[in-house]
Amino acid sequence: MPDQLPYQPPPEDVLEIGAPEQFAALAHPLRQRLLFALGHRPATTSQLAAQLDAKKGNVAHHLKVLREAGLIHIAETRQVRGGTEQYYQRTARHMIVARPQAAGTAAMLTAVAQELDRSPVDPHLTLRHLRLGPAQAKELGETLTRLVDEAEEDPEGQPLHGVLVALYQQASPTGTTSTTGTGDIASDITRTTGPA
Known part of the structure; x- marks a missing residue:
């Protein structure tokens, strides 16, 4: 610009x-x-x-x-x-x-x-579903936030990269009270052809 x-x-x-x-x-x-x-x-x-x-x-x-x-x-x-x-x-x-x-x-x-x-390069995009207790979910969220916040930036002139961090609890299917099920069959999705 x-x-x-x-x-x-x-x-x-x-x-x-x-x-x-x-x-x-x-x-x-x-x-x-x-x-x-x-x-x-x-x-x-x-x-x-x-x-x-x-x-x-x-x-x-x-x-x-x-x-x-x-x-x-x-x-x-x-x-x-x-x-x-x-x-x-x-x-x-x-x-x-x-x-x-x-x-x-x-x-x-x-x-x-x-x-x-x-994006001029292939992005790295991963969606994963994990079974976590409240303490584990809190710790993972804090770790991800800290990792992004502490990432060192290169000097001016280097490309900008976007980082989206989301941790959310999935809603249970309507009418289901069980915590087990078959919902983990396709729980991991990764889209990338570039470096991780």
Whole structure:
């Protein structure tokens, strides 16, 4: 992207999502992808449209929704050819949704699927179902979070990689009270042709 601003961290480290307008803003895949894109550096509407292969007017609309919800802000403005160019940035490095809503989760997973489809290299994607007690599930969740949080980033110029970590308890089939069954037959799915 031309005329990039140097990296500058968002003003907040953590933002807890809880307001209705924030949930509404997160319920669209393009807005999720805009948040992904603004996770490392500020960018203009034109830069984001080019990066996400989206129409500039569409991007501008969704940026407005994100800004009104308090999820992004204008980090800097510059005068260019008689106009003002605005650089948008996330308001927080981490956004925590304590009580996820179905629409936001569906939009995020759709956004991730779109990112996977546009990846220039084959992604590594694994879905696995494990039988875990509450203590084991908690420990696994904390370990996965720590692993991602502690991953060292290479210097500028290296490709960005997305990491999605999800740990959830599967719902029991309706009318079933047994904890055993035959649901483990196809529980592991891995899609990758690149390095693990």
